Amino acid sequence: MSETHPESLTPREEEAEQTLPEQTAEAAREAGAPVAEAGAEDEGRLPVAPAGTGEDADAPVGPTCDEAQAGDAEGEDAAPAKTREERIKELEEEGDIAADYLEELLDIADLDGDIDIDVDGDRASVEIRGATQLAKLNEPRGELLDALQELTRLAVQSSTGSRSRLMLDIGGYRAQHKGSLEQLAEDAVNSVKQDGEPVALRPMNPFERKVVHDVAKQAGLRSESEGDGKDRHVVIHPAS
Structure with a gap:
């Protein structure tokens, strides 16, 4: 195909x-x-x-x-x-x-x-x-x-x-950077689970935010995109 x-x-x-x-x-x-x-x-x-x-x-x-x-x-x-x-x-x-x-x-x-x-x-x-x-x-x-x-x-x-x-x-830019993004998101997820406090990540483009949302969802946590333009970023919250 x-x-x-x-x-x-x-x-x-x-x-x-x-x-x-x-x-x-x-x-x-x-x-x-x-x-x-x-x-x-x-x-x-x-x-x-x-x-x-x-x-x-x-x-x-x-x-x-x-x-x-x-x-x-x-x-x-x-x-x-x-x-x-x-x-x-x-x-x-x-x-x-x-x-x-x-x-x-x-x-x-x-x-x-x-x-x-x-x-x-x-x-x-x-x-x-x-x-x-x-x-x-x-x-x-x-x-x-x-x-x-x-x-x-x-x-x-x-x-x-x-x-x-x-x-x-x-x-192959997306494939090369996806692994490091997933690791960054997993570190944030572990921090949220351990401390029970939301974690805000650095500003990201839409592709990067999508990767983070997917990791948070798989971990059973809630994530939201906040901010505007180049300041838009993901905040990972504890599970409701």
Whole structure:
């Protein structure tokens, strides 16, 4: 269920003086993504999708989008539930749309990279491999990855008309950092269990918060995301 889209790119002399973030932002505009223009204080930074389109369905409180849709499906006129085969076909289509978008983005920005497509659970999964320059720009916090993921989700949504939960990775970044995040969360869980007091972790991006929420849930504890923007973090509470 996985396929590879090779991409071999040649540099463009007329764009040589642009920084890579500027090239990537310009590439997003040319590829048709709905990107907001950055203000003076954001100059040189890749624009990010508006709040609310992100992956912060990581919070364990309240019904998820899938749960809400399942609830709606109980109505008399609700559409019949999709089979697993139909859902996989939709996710594969998301992956193909995302791969085409990312290939065009890399081509415009004169960046190397191969696109791998897969289906992971109930999400399309896309990884950019062999993208050395992108991987360096993505360190150490994965902020470039988060921005590209949102742009790619918007491109998929624009094509399909449905909100995408597609997961993007660059050079195995998510897999490499998941283990250390799980250990950090486990240490916090042990502290909460021992002292009976909530523990607030450092600010994290949506992917990192999701990993922490999963560890807390498996340990039988309650966790919540608090704060706004770059200060958003997870607080782990004792079991109710």
